[in-house]
Amino acid sequence: MDEAAVAGATAAWTIAATALVLFMTPGLAFFYGGLVKAKSVVSMMMLSFGSLGLIAVLWILYGYNMGNMDLIAGVLGNPFSDFGLTNLAADTEDTAGLASATFGATFAIITTALISGAIADRAKFGSWMLFAGVWATISYFPVQGWVWNTEGWIFNLGTNMGLSTEVIDWAGGTAVHINAGAAALALAIVLGKRVGFAKGVHKPHNVPLVLLGAAILWFGWFGFNAGIGDFGSNTTGLIVINTLAAPAAGVLGWSLIEKFKEGKATAVGAASGAVAGLVAITPSAANLSPVWAIVLGVIAGAVSALAIDLKFKLGFDDSLDVVGIHLVSGFIGCLYLGFFATGTGLFFSGSFDQLILQAISSIAVAVFSFVVAFVVAIGIEKTIGFRVKNEDEIAGIDTVVHGEEGYAFTEKV
Numbered sequence: 001m002d003e004a005a006v007a008g009a010t011a012a013w014t015i016a017a018t019a020l021v022l023f024m025t026p027g028l029a030f031f032y033g034g035l036v037k038a039k040s041v042v043s044m045m046m047l048s049f050g051s052l053g054l055i056a057v058l059w060i061l062y063g064y065n066m067g068n069m070d071l072i073a074g075v076l077g078n079p080f081s082d083f084g085l086t087n088l089a090a091d092t093e094d095t096a097g098l099a100s101a102t103f104g105a106t107f108a109i110i111t112t113a114l115i116s117g118a119i120a121d122r123a124k125f126g127s128w129m130l131f132a133g134v135w136a137t138i139s140y141f142p143v144q145g146w147v148w149n150t151e152g153w154i155f156n157l158g159t160n161m162g163l164s165t166e167v168i169d170w171a172g173g174t175a176v177h178i179n180a181g182a183a184a185l186a187l188a189i190v191l192g193k194r195v196g197f198a199k200g201v202h203k204p205h206n207v208p209l210v211l212l213g214a215a216i217l218w219f220g221w222f223g224f225n226a227g228i229g230d231f232g233s234n235t236t237g238l239i240v241i242n243t244l245a246a247p248a249a250g251v252l253g254w255s256l257i258e259k260f261k262e263g264k265a266t267a268v269g270a271a272s273g274a275v276a277g278l279v280a281i282t283p284s285a286a287n288l289s290p291v292w293a294i295v296l297g298v299i300a301g302a303v304s305a306l307a308i309d310l311k312f313k314l315g316f317d318d319s320l321d322v323v324g325i326h327l328v329s330g331f332i333g334c335l336y337l338g339f340f341a342t343g344t345g346l347f348f349s350g351s352f353d354q355l356i357l358q359a360i361s362s363i364a365v366a367v368f369s370f371v372v373a374f375v376v377a378i379g380i381e382k383t384i385g386f387r388v389k390n391e392d393e394i395a396g397i398d399t400v401v402h403g404e405e406g407y408a409f410t411e412k413v
Helices: 003-035 038-067 083-090 097-119 125-148 157-161 173-191 207-226 234-262 267-281 290-307 310-314 322-340 353-383 390-395 398-402
Strands: none
Touching (some): 003 038, 003 267, 038 083, 097 125, 097 322, 125 353, 157 353, 173 322, 173 353, 207 234, 207 267, 234 267, 234 290, 267 322, 322 353
16 A cells, blocks of 8 residues: 555544544533433533533644643643644645644543533533633643653653653543543532432432443544554554453453442443443553453453442542542553553563553642642632532532423323
């Protein structure tokens, strides 16, 4: 295949992968929407759709530029260096630039939307939109540059520390999942507990909707993980098989824990286990053999199934377990590479270098994102308010916040 054909095929796959990842955000809306009570489903889904609209616009205007690392070396790009991507759009020689920028936008969108699961049933839509825009600007836009831009400080951490390897984060264990999970923890703390918060009180209102959302997420994740890299190479095949293996094993890991703990394996647990496996394989899809991907999925599913109960012990109300799934499995996926990454993990190389790098990058992103989210959320809560009134929360916030009902049944005449 000649260069022109390869370029055309790569461009076509980038566009297809972009559509797959964009579809993940509506999938997340279904997943989250089914987990809340019936009178909050519209509000919950709108937090994802609101993120889709706002973050896409901000990314095009200035977010993409902030990952270029040309303002503060290794840390921050100039948001106004190509405002609105005007120059990139006019560059006829850069055939992949705009497609790559669009692909990056879909990552920014779903990362921000992930956070919303921590504040289900009790957040004002306008306040969420303000938070989403500020958090994405301060946290996600620069952090993804730290990780993926060749000038980013995380990208070059191994070289700068004089170690034998570099940080591995293929598709966003740090930039996406740890970033969103840490912000979710901060939001849950700032907004406080739901009325009547206790184990077993808040149950999913629509399990089929949860399963549909999880299926869409898994479907889109093939674009998420395989949308970057060398198109058509064996690495792409490895990424694809691992994106099947880890979540499949995650289903088994979570279901086994549920069976031992509760005596029953639930559909919501199976869906959550799949997502935990997907989160864990995100940073490592290109750097694990399929067998080690299966082991990773089982561990992520099992540990996340145990971790979701920490909110009851520690007293923070992470409504839909963003912390227990995305933060926990994000850390698992990143640190696991320190042991089992092909060629560089401790198990294969005998060196701690990979583990050291994975730990530093993971902790740094978690701390930064938590602090940013906490400060921004406190500012919003103390000014315009972030949380709805208790009486509105109890009644269900769909009609109060959006003037709509998720299920408007009419009586037969």
